[in-house]
Amino acid sequence: MGLQSLDICNFRNIETASLAFSPGLNLISGENAAGKTSLLEAIYCLGRVRSFRTHVSAQPIRDGQPAFRLVGRVVSCAGRQIPIGIQRQRNDLEVHLDGKPIRRLSDLAGSFPVQVMSGDTSTILNGGPRYRRQTLDWALFHVEQAYREVWQRYTRVLRQRNAALRAHMPQKQVTTWDTELLDAALQIDAFRRSYFEMLEPHLQSELQQLLVGKELALRYQPGWPAAVSLPEALVQSLEKDLAQGFTQCGPHRADFTLLVNGQGVVSHCSRGQQKVVIVSFMLAQVQLQQQRSVPMGAFLLDDLTSELDSRHQERVLSALHDLHSQVFVSAIEAEAVATAGWQDAKKFHVEHGVVQEVV
Ligand SMILES: Nc1ncnc2c1ncn2[C@@H]1O[C@H](COP(=O)(O)OP(=O)(O)O)[C@@H](O)[C@H]1O
Ligand SMILES: [Mg+2]
Missing domain, CATH: 1.20.1050.90 (RecF/RecN/SMC, N-terminal domain)
Structure with a gap:
């Protein structure tokens, strides 16, 4: 699987969050501006140490705070738990992989492959070379x-x-x-x-x-x-x-x-x-x-129901299901997402930057 848990501190409008994820589908719901994309962005950041967003400030540190911190635990192919820690201050970045600081970002590659689809991102079609x-x-x-x-x-x-x-x-x-x-x-x-x-x-x-x-x-x-x-x-x-x-x-x-x-x-x-x-x-x-x-990473689908029509949503989710991929889907209404077939789905609700698991 991919990401087992994530602790967030001062990332965009999320002050703190401590989350344990499903190895399958994770569904994130909430009103506009609640913090859904911010949560996906934090997950993406663990894999790539940069943001995917191009339409909001590139700096995801919570306003008025000196730094953000992310600590994720990913599971390797061999089933071992590997912590990834990222601390970003305005002019300083520290990344730890498996308890050790890394010198080059490329050293992080391979530990948590992550893909994102979002309306808020550069893509292979509209991004530059x-x-x-x-x-x-x-x-x-x-x-x-x-x-x-x-x-x-x-x-x-x-x-x-x-x-x-x-x-x-x-x-x-x-x-x-x-x-x-x-x-x-x-x-x-x-x-x-x-x-x-x-x-x-x-x-x-x-x-x-x-x-x-x-x-x-x-x-x-x-x-x-x-x-x-x-x-x-x-x-x-x-x-x-x-x-x-x-x-x-x-x-x-x-x-x-x-x-x-x-x-x-x-x-x-x-x-x-x-x-x-x-x-x-x-x-x-x-x-x-x-x-x-x-090792499989995670696939992030931001605002899925407004990005793709229902036929394509279903096709994408079933392809990811067949690949045994870990998936994070955000949508305003959780009910609008076709979750049939995912046995171990987890649901999270976000409100004003507070993320809670729905049980
Ligand atoms: N650096 C920041 N510090 C605090 N809040 C921020 C920061 N960047 C963006 N925001 C706010 O976070 C809120 C959540 O945004 P977003 O995650 O895009 O919401 P959603 O995807 O749920 O619509 C917005 O109100 C946005 O203005
Ligand atoms: Mg959003």
Whole structure:
């Protein structure tokens, strides 16, 4: 399962909460502005150490307080309980995993994979390329053990090459990094390509059940022009790199697009259909994770009843049920959510930032 319990202190409008969750469905109800999204955001934060919200202040510390604190206990594949603690002050962040402080956020990856669908979030469709790269990297951190090490190595060498460029060092001092940069870059690229290859069939089958008659394609852009290899691209862009003070080409500029019937999803699909594409993408990732025996995290569906029509709600919930995923659903009315089939569901009600289990 995923998250067993969570203690919250001063996170948005939640002053304190101490919650024990179901390994299956957790249903969170409450009026508008009660704090439902805030609770999901706290859960998301445990997995990714950042917020998914883009329409409210990025800083989730409760107004007037110096810090927020989250302590969650996740259960590993082997059934061991692993605590994750996050304390955020305005200019300071401390993250503990299993009792030890972590130095890099990427070290947290793999401990609690979490996906969110919310009207209040960047998505693979409307977020920028940076958002899509993060989505892709985070997914790969979970499914490929070796990816994290090579990604960290690439990031470090790229930082050094860019520092040399910024400092207007002689060309030789810049290109001295290229061998190592290329080695890591090509491995990252290979991992990303194979990830998309593995993901695409899952995505196709999910989407076919949700959007009948639509053909989906994933188009990957590696971060340099398709007509040349990366070594060639690096040589070709060196002059520009020197002039602009940073490396123009490489996996740090990668992106991907989703096409439905050969056209862009945003221009070709209704808002409701776009939501379905996003959910399919997340479900496909979860399926792939499970196929690779990656510990299951949690799937967060914010304001489910207003985001998806009832047919799609049912389909998404039953797909998650089949995957034995832990699910957190928020809705104004708990009764509006189709909970049939979930034996061990738990219900929570939120009112003015106070979360209580409904028994
Ligand atoms: N940093 C903060 N400190 C205190 N309250 C906040 C903070 N950020 C947002 N809020 C408030 O928290 C309340 C709950 O918001 P939200 O979780 O979005 O509610 P819901 O999803 O239930 O509609 C809102 O009234 C919002 O203004
Ligand atoms: Mg909300």
